[in-house]
Amino acid sequence: MKAGARSHPPHVHPNEEVLIVREGNVEVFYQNAWHPAGPGSVIFLTGTDPHGLRNAGTTAATYHVLAWRSPGTKPPGGSMGD
Numbered sequence: 001m002k003a004g005a006r007s008h009p010p011h012v013h014p015n016e017e018v019l020i021v022r023e024g025n026v027e028v029f030y031q032n033a034w035h036p037a038g039p040g041s042v043i044f045l046t047g048t049d050p051h052g053l054r055n056a057g058t059t060a061a062t063y064h065v066l067a068w069r070s071p072g073t074k075p076p077g078g079s080m081g082d
Contacts, residue, residue: 012049018043019043019053027054030045
C-alpha cells in the first residue's frame, strides 16, 4: 500500500480477518478510533464492527490478510437465511 493510501473506507462484512503487518506503519480503524500498527503487528478484526486500514507512514506498507467466515455468522444487517 502506497504512503498515505487507504485500503477502503471503514466498512463491515460477514467474515472475520487477521492482518499481519510486514513492512511500514499503518493505522487500523476499529471501535471508532484509529490505532497505530507497525512491522510484526497482528490485528484481529471482526467483520461486523466497522474497520479499515490506512498507511500512516512515508514509505509503502506491506501486509497480509487472512479472512474467513465462521459457520453461523450473521451477515451485517441481515438474517442467516435458515
